[in-house]
Amino acid sequence: MRIIGPDYLVFGVDDLEGSRTYLQDFGLKPVQLDATGWLYEALDGTGVVIRHRDDPKLPPALQTKNMLRQQVFGVEDAATIDAIEAEMSRDRRVTRLADGAIEFQDVLGFELRFQVTRRRTLNMPAEKINAPGAPAQRAPNELGVTDDVPALPRSLSHVVLFVPDIDKMVEFYTRRLGFVITDILTGAGPFLRPAANDDHHTHFFIRTxxxxxxxxHLAFHMGGPTELMVAGDRFTRKGYQSFWGPGRHKFGSNWFWYFNSPLGVHFEYDADMDKHDDAWVAREAPNGPEASQVFLLQWREKWAPGGGPEGGAKG
Amino acid sequence: MASLPLCHRDDIPEGAARGFLPLPDAPRRVIVVRRGTRLDAYMDACPHYTGGTPMAWRRDAYLNGEGTHLACHAHGALFDIDTGACVSGPCLGRKLTRVALTEDQAGYLSVPAHVAGRAAREE
Known part of the structure; x- marks a missing residue:
């Protein structure tokens, strides 16, 4: 199954205007889909679709009040769509849409859609660093950082789901859709990647x-740690609420910074995630602060030493 | 009991919630919700995780879209404004920590000094 990963995540929100402002300030570009729906896209065209929760264009809601309505997966080709349709039709209803995409529910009732991916190929450099002992990545006179660094989300990276039955979900996504488990946080759940994506994870399941x-939560890849820090700092200065980070995860090695959102999920900036192939053997560690990160920092106002002691020098 | 000035009742628009730091370096804000003459105050600390986590998605954005409940915008939990009880979401069955408000004759509100040192949820 040549599945690449999530092209879009679809939400039905109760605060449409607040959500639109949030997504734009996060760094995503609005594309109006129709009179009541918007795609907020990263640089490669992946992103988040939002509508008001009462919009009849939305797939049905979960039993909970969670605002996620659908995961739209991108696959490599039409043959993959046909293969998924054949596999799923064995035991569930699959709807074929006019544009060739298919829709069905997974084993726990999450709404899924599969389409030939609409993501655009990006051609832009990663963050470049210089270090003694290694060839310089930046040319002479090429600056590492400026105040106007763009720091925009490049691509929808991954989605994390609260799931009541991990075993059923893992079986469905690995055996029926060809996902691979890359690592496991015992007590929480597994990280997974689909066959046509070498990122450490596009999915992580948490037992609840x-x-x-x-x-x-959902996450967007940034161009590197500096872009992540710059984007998170700007977002914080606009009044948005940091939840966790910045820091660097152990499993996946990705830098992270999570924020609260009016979509009722966390939005994460991530950067520099590990890549894996089928030779990788999944690790396992007990979930907790030690396994979750190599280090954790917290935002503060800009400050610099200087000015001398209050009241002037003594003596 | 020592108390700290928080805000004036008119700093909170009708039907809205705002968060105030009881001291500049306090670990958690105090949320005040105003409905008519009624004021309710809670620690800005969702009881989902140990220690509590901040609930707004933007400064002072503590209510759900309809303005009917306090909401934690980490995972969408909804709380009854009258009681602080979680009615939907991860912390179902738990409560926000209520903060006692004192109002003087001019409408200035203050809170017990210990809330400035309180990061954790208390039952």
């Missing part, structure tokens, strides 16, 4: 009671 089922 049924009344929590839904999306926990």
């Amino acid at each position: 009671p049924a009344y929590m089922q839904g999306c926990e």
